[in-house]
Amino acid sequence: MMSVDKIRRLFGGAQVTTTPKRDEAVFKEIRTAYTEAVQDRAVPCAEGAGRSIMRRPIVRVAIAAAVIMVAGIGLHGIGGGTPAFADIVEPILAAQTAVFKVITTTSDGQVFTIEDGQFMHPGLARYTLRTGDKPDIETITIRDYVKGRSLALSPSDKVAVAFEITNRSGELDPRRINAFKELRDRILAAQKNPDEGVTYLGESRIKGRKVVGYRLAEGYRRTTIWADVETLLPFQIEHSRGHGGGSPKTETMTDIRFNVPLDPADFDTRVPPGYSIELMQMDESPPTEVDVVAMLRIWTEAADGSFPASLTRARVEDLKEIAATDKSPGLISASDLRDPAYRRRMQIRMAIWRASGFVRHLPEEADWRYVGADAVLGDAATPVFWYRLEGSETYRVIYADLSLRDVAPEVVAAFEDGADQKH
Amino acid sequence: MLEEKLAVWRFRQGHVEGLRWIYDRYKADLLGLAVMLTGDVDRSEDAVQDVFLKLARSYDKIRIHGNLRNYLITCLMNRIRTLRRDAGRSVERQFDATPTHVSEVRPPEHWASLNEQMHQIGQALAQLPSEQREVVTLRFHAGLGFRQIARIQNASINTVQGRFRYGIEKLRSLLNGEVMR
Numbered sequence: 366m367m368s369v370d371k372i373r374r375l376f377g378g379a380q381v382t383t384t385p386k387r388d389e390a391v392f393k394e395i396r397t398a399y400t401e402a403v404q405d406r407a408v409p410c411a412e413g414a415g416r417s418i419m420r421r422p423i424v425r426v427a428i429a430a431a432v433i434m435v436a437g438i439g440l441h442g443i444g445g446g447t448p449a450f451a452d453i454v455e456p457i458l459a460a461q462t463a464v465f466k467v468i469t470t471t472s473d474g475q476v477f478t479i480e481d482g483q484f485m486h487p488g489l490a491r492y493t494l495r496t497g498d499k500p501d502i503e504t505i506t507i508r509d510y511v512k513g514r515s516l517a518l519s520p521s522d523k524v525a526v527a528f529e530i531t532n533r534s535g536e537l538d539p540r541r542i543n544a545f546k547e548l549r550d551r552i553l554a555a556q557k558n559p560d561e562g563v564t565y566l567g568e569s570r571i572k573g574r575k576v577v578g579y580r581l582a583e584g585y586r587r588t589t590i591w592a593d594v595e596t597l598l599p600f601q602i603e604h605s606r607g608h609g610g611g612s613p614k615t616e617t618m619t620d621i622r623f624n625v626p627l628d629p630a631d632f633d634t635r636v637p638p639g640y641s642i643e644l645m646q647m648d649e650s651p652p653t654e655v656d657v658v659a660m661l662r663i664w665t666e667a668a669d670g671s672f673p674a675s676l677t678r679a680r681v682e683d684l685k686e687i688a689a690t691d692k693s694p695g696l697i698s699a700s701d702l703r704d705p706a707y708r709r710r711m712q713i714r715m716a717i718w719r720a721s722g723f724v725r726h727l728p729e730e731a732d733w734r735y736v737g738a739d740a741v742l743g744d745a746a747t748p749v750f751w752y753r754l755e756g757s758e759t760y761r762v763i764y765a766d767l768s769l770r771d772v773a774p775e776v777v778a779a780f781e782d783g784a785d786q787k788h
Numbered sequence: 789m790l791e792e793k794l795a796v797w798r799f800r801q802g803h804v805e806g807l808r809w810i811y812d813r814y815k816a817d818l819l820g821l822a823v824m825l826t827g828d829v830d831r832s833e834d835a836v837q838d839v840f841l842k843l844a845r846s847y848d849k850i851r852i853h854g855n856l857r858n859y860l861i862t863c864l865m866n867r868i869r870t871l872r873r874d875a876g877r878s879v880e881r882q883f884d885a886t887p888t889h890v891s892e893v894r895p896p897e898h899w900a901s902l903n904e905q906m907h908q909i910g911q912a913l914a915q916l917p918s919e920q921r922e923v924v925t926l927r928f929h930a931g932l933g934f935r936q937i938a939r940i941q942n943a944s945i946n947t948v949q950g951r952f953r954y955g956i957e958k959l960r961s962l963l964n965g966e967v968m969r
Binding site for chain 2 (some may be wrong): 367368369372374376377378379380381382383384387388391392394396398400401402403624627690694730732755756777781
């Protein structure tokens with residue numbers, strides 16, 4: 366075998382050179398970003414821009430003078446400054462109540478669902494949902510994140526499904542359980558890294574209203590917040606998922622009003638009189654390896670013993686179609702409530718959510734890998750998934766018979782080699 | 789070293805020549821490191837460009853403890869991890885995929901050009917688990933000590949040394965008979 370010294374020499378001789386033409390093109394882009402940043406620090410036109418400059422006394426005086434001038438003209442008037450991102454999202458982050466409409470459209474422009482939403486701080490939500498193909502049938506969903514209850518009502522059928530969250534670990538952060546949770550999380554994440562996460566889109570017009578936009582980008586998700594130029598209140602919020610699981614859809618939040626009076630009785634999760642009741646429990650304990658096994662069990666049973674090709678979220682989502690021909694992921698429609706397969710679909714959704722959650726949150730050091738593409742259910746000698754937690758001497762391996770075993774790293778290295786040869 | 793300090797000072801004062809010096813001094817070094825870590829030249833180019841872009845945008849905010857090279861290496865490691873996460877941690881290891889790009893003859897319009905040793909080492913490294921690949925690369929290519937690597941990997945020195953041992957053993961086997969004949 367090659368000596369370590371030879372390997373070291375090989376590293377020493379390994380080199381990358383750059384092509385001059387491309388070199389200049391790359392540097393030009395970097396220089397532009399640098400020049401803009403330098404200029405940006407000198408002109409306090411946007412959020413956070415003046416923070417470090419303000420520490421310098423002479424600049425502070427100059428900025429104070431500039432601020433007085435701007436105030437005299439009118440900040441949002443002719444030639445006014447760029448509305449700060451923080452000002453535009455502040456109502457979203459601070460709202461005690463909100464009402465709005467969400468229209469979800471498919472990639473070909475078809476209306477998928479229309480929801481009338483209500484939020485009440487800290488964790489109450491009520492949606493009235495209609496689907497694009499059955500706009501006259503509505504389903505009401507009421508969620509109380511604090512109590513861990515959720516209720517779906519189908520008024521036309523008098524059917525109620527009561528959900529109960531079990532095994533919740535710890536208290537919920539009031540900010541996280543607020544009904545604007547996902548949107549707020551995206552905003553907060555973007556604010557931590559505005560240079561990369563937030564893009565100013567400039568001015569536009571929506572429904573005749575002059576608006577100013579900011580776009581948040583996180584992976585494949587894009588959220589665009591358009592605010593009224595005059596009031597700086599959010600006017601329309603668009604959220605799209607380019608890829609990454611499920612069919613592409615765009616959610617457009619419109620008719621947004623904050624801090625309007627709402628009746629707490631509308632958020633009551635008790636089943637109204639006259640409704641037939643179904644009870645479902647939702648396990649919120651931290652996902653474990655057992656959840657991966659559970660998901661693989663559902664998959665293999667539904668797919669004649671074959672395993673998924675990969676454990677990517679998009680692939681695992683296929684499980685819904687394989688197991689239950691569910692073509693409307695995430696949708697709770699009125700007819701769903703009466704459908705005998707509804708409970709099964711919910712179990713599948715839960716299995717997907719928990720298994721993918723476990724895999725997604727494994728640390729980088731876990732060195733996990735899924736190699737089950739060609740495995741057949743029942744094969745006790747074929748590994749399909751392994752991972753290792755920090756500090757552990759061994760790997761945890763799920764085999765094709767869905768057993769779980771502790772395995773030495775050398776054995777896993779052999780699995781790796783075998784898998785690499787196959788691919 | 790004095791030259792570097794002067795360049796960093798100029799850079800932080802907003803002078804483009806400071807940025808130019810840093811770019812010229814470290815671009816190839818970082819590209820080489822990225823190729824070894826990702827096994828993919830295109831992604832390496834993206835990651836290194838991102839590191840310089842971020843450096844440029846936050847020129848007045850960066851706090852360099854120690855030397856600039858180590859700072860840039862840490863930024864690059866973070867960027868590569870972010871890209872790896874964004875790639876969805878695919879079980880097929882799309883991000884850490886077999887190094888098809890490493891072994892390709894690359895067209896001239898690309899930024900990075902690899903010599904033969906880089907091709908060979910890149911192909912071999914791509915077959916190691918990412919954490920072993922990191923340790924071996926940071927040790928042999930970047931010349932970092934185990935303590936520094938442990939800090940970057942947020943792991944104990946023992947763990948890092950173990951990863952190094954496993955990584956080297958596998959590399960010895962992979963490279964046996966293929967190079968230095």
